[in-house]
Amino acid sequence: MNKKGIIVVVSGFSGAGKGTLMKELLKKYDNYALSVSATTRAPRPGEVHGEHYFFVSDEEFEKLIAEDGLIEHAGYCGHYYGTPKAFVEEKLNAGKDVILEIEIQGALQIKKKYPNALLLFVTPPSIEELEKRLVGRGTESSEVIHGRMMRAKEEGQGIDEYDNIVINDDLSTCVDEMHGIIQAAHFTPARNAEFIEKIQEQLSQLK
Numbered sequence: 495m496n497k498k499g500i501i502v503v504v505s506g507f508s509g510a511g512k513g514t515l516m517k518e519l520l521k522k523y524d525n526y527a528l529s530v531s532a533t534t535r536a537p538r539p540g541e542v543h544g545e546h547y548f549f550v551s552d553e554e555f556e557k558l559i560a561e562d563g564l565i566e567h568a569g570y571c572g573h574y575y576g577t578p579k580a581f582v583e584e585k586l587n588a589g590k591d592v593i594l595e596i597e598i599q600g601a602l603q604i605k606k607k608y609p610n611a612l613l614l615f616v617t618p619p620s621i622e623e624l625e626k627r628l629v630g631r632g633t634e635s636s637e638v639i640h641g642r643m644m645r646a647k648e649e650g651q652g653i654d655e656y657d658n659i660v661i662n663d664d665l666s667t668c669v670d671e672m673h674g675i676i677q678a679a680h681f682t683p684a685r686n687a688e689f690i691e692k693i694q695e696q697l698s699q700l701k
């Protein structure tokens with residue numbers, strides 16, 4: 495069996511509960527590593543450099559691109575976001591499944607570059623529920639909530655590009671389902687090409 499980890503891309507609407515989901519998944523199961531992105535946006539209150547993001551200047555971000563230090567990057571709401579390469583490769587080689595919580599443009603770049611990456615899309619059970627959760631946070635104005643709903647409308651067009659959807663209804667059920675999907679992905683033929691080649695080679699020698 496292939497002992498190398500796989501890249502797991504997790505995208506989803508703002509308000510779908512991705513952050514909480516990732517936190518629970520990492521708490522409950524220990525074979526995952528969460529990638530920390532670089533971004534040019536300013537930290538929000540409580541966000542820590544190196545933990546939530548690497549907060550960098552435009553110049554530093556451009557330098558990262560020029561040095562081939564990112565495996566994907568994208569613009570989102572006026573800022574750059576990108577995934578540092580070194581961490582991902584180190585953890586994959588150590589056999590960890592590496593989770594990238596990124597938006598769709600980045601997800602599609604990853605799929606092209608790493609065909610064996612697994613792309614998951616997290617959605618709430620309904621659009622009414624999505625709106626309820628965004629309103630329930632109580633931290634955003636109705637204008638911002640409307641903006642996020644419009645963004646969700648756009649992002650919804652891309653769901654077909656993903657391998658699996660994860661419906662975030664009950665948190666604990668959802669964490670287990672997600673873990674199940676990722677574990678099952680380890681057993682597809684494409685992700686075990688070397689092993690299959692070995693078996694086929696041995697078969698070819700049978701007389």
Ligand code: 5GP
Binds near residue numbers: 535
């Ligand atoms: P936020 O500013 O709310 O933290 O993130 C905005 C969006 O950027 C979210 O959809 C988030 O998943 C996405 N994002 C975060 N890091 C990356 C990254 O490294 N690459 C890409 N392509 N998107 C990212």
